[in-house]
Amino acid sequence: MSTNTDLSELFDKTADVMAILGANSFRVLAIQKVARLLRDCPRTVEELAGSGELDNMPGIGKHSAEKIREYLRTGHISEFQDLTRQVPPGVLAMMNIPGLGVKTAALFWREAGITTIEELRRRLDDGTLLNLPGMGAKKLAKIKDNLDFSAGQADRRRLGEALPIADEFCQLLQTIPAIVRTTFCGSLRRGRETIGDIDILVCSDATVHEQIRAAIGRHRHVAEILAVGETKISFRTDRGMQVDIRVVPRPSWGAAMQYFTGSKEHNVRLREMATAKALKLNEWGLFAGDKSIAGETEVGIYEALGLAWIPPEMREDRGEIDLARLMRGQAKADVQTAFPFLSDAPSTWETLQVADIRGDLHTHTVASDGTCTITEMVAAAKHRGYEYIAITDHSKSQILANGLNPQRLLDHIAAIHAVAREVHGIRVLAGAEVDILADGTLDYEDDLLQKLDWVVASPHAALSQETDAATARLVRAASHPLVHVLGHPTGRLVGKRRGLEPDMPRVVMAALRSGVALEINANDLRLDLRDTHVRLAVEAGVPLCINTDAHGIEDFAQIDYGVLTARRGWARKTNILNTRSGPELEQWIQAKRRGDQW
Ligand code: DGT
Ligand code: CA
Ligand code: CA
Ligand code: ZN
Numbered sequence: 147m148s149t150n151t152d153l154s155e156l157f158d159k160t161a162d163v164m165a166i167l168g169a170n171s172f173r174v175l176a177i178q179k180v181a182r183l184l185r186d187c188p189r190t191v192e193e194l195a196g197s198g199e200l201d202n203m204p205g206i207g208k209h210s211a212e213k214i215r216e217y218l219r220t221g222h223i224s225e226f227q228d229l230t231r232q233v234p235p236g237v238l239a240m241m242n243i244p245g246l247g248v249k250t251a252a253l254f255w256r257e258a259g260i261t262t263i264e265e266l267r268r269r270l271d272d273g274t275l276l277n278l279p280g281m282g283a284k285k286l287a288k289i290k291d292n293l294d295f296s297a298g299q300a301d302r303r304r305l306g307e308a309l310p311i312a313d314e315f316c317q318l319l320q321t322i323p324a325i326v327r328t329t330f331c332g333s334l335r336r337g338r339e340t341i342g343d344i345d346i347l348v349c350s351d352a353t354v355h356e357q358i359r360a361a362i363g364r365h366r367h368v369a370e371i372l373a374v375g376e377t378k379i380s381f382r383t384d385r386g387m388q389v390d391i392r393v394v395p396r397p398s399w400g401a402a403m404q405y406f407t408g409s410k411e412h413n414v415r416l417r418e419m420a421t422a423k424a425l426k427l428n429e430w431g432l433f434a435g436d437k438s439i440a441g442e443t444e445v446g447i448y449e450a451l452g453l454a455w456i457p458p459e460m461r462e463d464r465g466e467i468d469l470a471r472l473m474r475g476q477a478k479a480d481v482q483t484a485f486p487f488l489s490d491a492p493s494t495w496e497t498l499q500v501a502d503i504r505g506d507l508h509t510h511t512v513a514s515d516g517t518c519t520i521t522e523m524v525a526a527a528k529h530r531g532y533e534y535i536a537i538t539d540h541s542k543s544q545i546l547a548n549g550l551n552p553q554r555l556l557d558h559i560a561a562i563h564a565v566a567r568e569v570h571g572i573r574v575l576a577g578a579e580v581d582i583l584a585d586g587t588l589d590y591e592d593d594l595l596q597k598l599d600w601v602v603a604s605p606h607a608a609l610s611q612e613t614d615a616a617t618a619r620l621v622r623a624a625s626h627p628l629v630h631v632l633g634h635p636t637g638r639l640v641g642k643r644r645g646l647e648p649d650m651p652r653v654v655m656a657a658l659r660s661g662v663a664l665e666i667n668a669n670d671l672r673l674d675l676r677d678t679h680v681r682l683a684v685e686a687g688v689p690l691c692i693n694t695d696a697h698g699i700e701d702f703a704q705i706d707y708g709v710l711t712a713r714r715g716w717a718r719k720t721n722i723l724n725t726r727s728g729p730e731l732e733q734w735i736q737a738k739r740r741g742d743q744w
Contacts, residue, residue, distance in 0.1 A: 157181035236262035302340035306670030337710030405429035411463035459713035505534035508693035514539035526699035534573035586622025604633030668708025680715020
């Protein structure tokens, strides 16, 4: 990958090392911020260092700029190396186990001498850790549970990591003239939050595997070519992801796309349907005896089985096959009876598009822990074609994120309104992301909340609460009359932190009663609400907001992941609040403040 990525990872790792060595949390945070800036920066560090701009970048201090230059000169940072040498790699792995964290990892290392995950697993079983301060049986059981959770995720990558890689290789393959079409399939096409391996299909009637081998062999991100056959080429990227490329002839293109998109459970159901009609379905086509009756297009396969085409994100055997059958049927009432929340009884599924999103209602600026100013964020939102944006910086309890105390918030509101008056063609809402405290109360008083145009309420701390406490907390926040949307309601981080595990149907019902919206946080590390929770909200008729929680202008692009997650939860345009026009949103906000039902 690029130097920006390498450096960003180095800074991130060093932040972990410093944390475990007991460094001041503000210093750790500053290093993490540099990591994020480097990752998100559209220009290369080489450029920035060359032009001298590196020294004037907000968020990158003198010390960090010096380190970056050292890296560009020598390929390493000696101070970081010295720090890293002091901590066994297993200890770093330990602190990244969900729910374990710096303090416990340091305790296990210093007080129990644990330096590897295997050792941790053994010691969790033999009971000797019970002697450590603060370690009860319940707490240890939870750690064990989390260890299993992270083992289950071990070789899976986040959607946001896999998708750009897949895109890059698809584009590369597309440059081979004998290749007619290229697409990725598998879990990636279904928009799952984590990806095991990348499945790419190329359509060609020629023999192209040697050309493919040559093209990928030259590519800088290819670490090892694992196998080359006429119809299948596999390789591993420098980040350890496996990619399978399959060559498919034109007549089988649709069948192969269907088969390799999966999911496996969905495919099993389709094959049963085919068998029931005395047909055979495989990756080559749909056959009656030896005769192919469909295969060139995916929609052809579904229609030949008596189904409407099903968007890939819905192919998880969660009722989509029944829906597709009823949608193709004659009686609209059947759809309504089986799926009451689809009151318009669609006969085709109109998939939610990124272009349907008309604004972002959860964004941060330099006032708290963002990297851009209000003006920059607003300009970038306008440039995307958005009709509105809410600026929602952190509230006072978020000390490490530089949360705003009441006086700073008042000043910030004035500053946002000042920008709003200057800029034309986009509505700018003065908002806040208010912490939902452990008991469900909010981090600002009502008279202050009243002054805001838009209130996101989110949990950030106390995320390992028991289910009952978590449910009560979120229900209480959802019921607060001044809240517009619950932001990242569970606080989970994909593959890293389980977050709250509330009784989600009850939270959804509370949102319905009070007319509050629920967020689909589009950041690929969050995707919170997750797909199954989205489905609950859709079925209950609770409005959803897809927000990026942007901490800089680069983050607006994350909206794609939120839209994929929304589709996986069967959300359509009508379910998403921020697909409405500015005036319609305004009306919704007014009605919410008056306490009308949505
Ligand atoms: P992943 O890679 O673990 O994130 O998940 P997928 O869904 O991409 O699974 P993968 O890569 O093992 O296989 C790609 C697709 O190929 C899968 O979604 C469905 C299809 N497929 C794989 N194995 C089978 C199978 O045994 N039966 C059927 N019907 N389909 C399969
Ligand atoms: Ca796959
Ligand atoms: Ca695969
Ligand atoms: Zn947040």
